Amino acid sequence: MGMKVGIIGCGSITKFRHAPEYRANPHVDEIVFFDRNLQRAKELAQQFGGRSVETIEELFNDPTIVAVSDCSSNEAHHINTAQALLHGKHVLCEKPLAISVKHAEEILKAQAASGKKLMVDHNQRFTKAHQKAKEIIDKKELGEVLTFKSSFGHQGPESWGVDKSNATWFFKKERSHSGVAGDLGIHKIDLIHFLLDDEIEDVHAFYAALDKVDENGKPIEVCDNVVCALKTKKGRLGTASFSWTYYGSEDNSTTIYCQKGILKIYHHPEHQLIVETKDGAVIKYELEPIQTNENQTSSGVIDAFIDCIIHDKEPSVTGQQALASLKVIEKILGENGI
Numbered sequence: 001m002g003m004k005v006g007i008i009g010c011g012s013i014t015k016f017r018h019a020p021e022y023r024a025n026p027h028v029d030e031i032v033f034f035d036r037n038l039q040r041a042k043e044l045a046q047q048f049g050g051r052s053v054e055t056i057e058e059l060f061n062d063p064t065i066v067a068v069s070d071c072s073s074n075e076a077h078h079i080n081t082a083q084a085l086l087h088g089k090h091v092l093c094e095k096p097l098a099i100s101v102k103h104a105e106e107i108l109k110a111q112a113a114s115g116k117k118l119m120v121d122h123n124q125r126f127t128k129a130h131q132k133a134k135e136i137i138d139k140k141e142l143g144e145v146l147t148f149k150s151s152f153g154h155q156g157p158e159s160w161g162v163d164k165s166n167a168t169w170f171f172k173k174e175r176s177h178s179g180v181a182g183d184l185g186i187h188k189i190d191l192i193h194f195l196l197d198d199e200i201e202d203v204h205a206f207y208a209a210l211d212k213v214d215e216n217g218k219p220i221e222v223c224d225n226v227v228c229a230l231k232t233k234k235g236r237l238g239t240a241s242f243s244w245t246y247y248g249s250e251d252n253s254t255t256i257y258c259q260k261g262i263l264k265i266y267h268h269p270e271h272q273l274i275v276e277t278k279d280g281a282v283i284k285y286e287l288e289p290i291q292t293n294e295n296q297t298s299s300g301v302i303d304a305f306i307d308c309i310i311h312d313k314e315p316s317v318t319g320q321q322a323l324a325s326l327k328v329i330e331k332i333l334g335e336n337g338i
């Protein structure tokens with residue numbers, strides 16, 4: 001018998017990643033969709049097979065649903081994810097884990113009380129080039145990491161979310177809270193923590209709403225750009241830029257500078273990882289193009305989530321790790337920013 005899973009929130013991330021990846025997973029035999037916009041839940045149930053429910057309680061109170069994806073907007077995660085855990089479900093929560101460290105800590109408390117798995121969708125850890133880079137760094141093939149540089153930017157969420165307009169929740173302070181920092185920045189913060197086996201402890205940052213406007217033509221209430229300097233616990237130094245105003249192709253690149261060479265990740269479309277060594281060697285890896293808003297391939301996250309439930313393993317991205325990344329975002333934006 002396969003597993004029955006539920007999905008809360010039936011917008012873009014559900015349509016492009018969670019629903020297709022659950023459907024493709026051999027251990028899942030039914031998907032139950034819920035959205036407070038009932039029509040969206042019905043449409044996805046039709047598109048992917050499965051059924052929709054009209055209230056979140058139906059999903060929570062169904063003992064046959066063992067796992068839930070929380071794909072609601074940021075401000076609802078601490079409610080939906082905590083409730084799902086307390087109803088005995090394993091949860092895969094979308095990033096950012098919550099709209100504040102305080103709210104994230106409530107989720108972790110619920111997780112501890114429930115004894116259920118909590119995984120967070122920091123999917124950058126799963127891409128082929130990041131995995132390969134991690135292996136090279138872990139084996140110290142290039143010696144120790146000294147510095148790093150990362151950026152993540154695209155044209156903005158108003159062309160991605162289910163509401164394709166400038167009225168999108170991504171632009172609202174009370175719903176997104178952290179703007180591009182919590183949308184794209186947190187992915188790279190988590191990636192740096194993962195690749196370097198380290199944690200960012202000090203930040204200097206500038207952020208602003210430079211260009212995006214809301215449905216009334218006013219500058220948005222959250223940042224559309226962040227630039228920052230970062231220092232890790234182990235003393236590595238780095239810089240990062242996060243943007244919703246890169247009005248060309250997406251930039252998802254990272255460079256890691258080590259004692260004996262450099263790792264260039266997602267700088268080149270065909271060679272997703274390029275290793276340059278101090279003595280002049282250049283090794284070009286052809287792995288897999290990274291997913292972009294236009295190019296959706298399997299992220300591997302759903303399979304990892306199901307696998308950790310079946311084999312009773314620690315999730316590949318834990319609540320504690322997601323909290324650590326959220327703390328950095330809170331430091332970048334300061335107390336008022338998030």
Ligand SMILES: NC(=O)c1ccc[n+]([C@@H]2O[C@H](COP(=O)([O-])OP(=O)(O)OC[C@H]3O[C@@H](n4cnc5c(N)ncnc54)[C@H](O)[C@@H]3O)[C@@H](O)[C@H]2O)c1
Pocket residue numbers: 008009010011012013014034035036037040071072073074076080094095096121122123160161162163169183
């Ligand atoms: N991991 C990634 O790469 C990635 C990419 C995009 C979005 N996300 C995250 O996924 C989440 C959803 O983003 P999206 O792009 O799908 O947004 P979206 O606007 O396309 O969809 C959100 C959906 O959630 C529903 N919803 C909101 N609050 C709800 C609630 N309390 N109960 C039930 N339904 C609710 C909305 O009606 C909407 O249908 C966000 O937290 C976002 O940061 C993650």
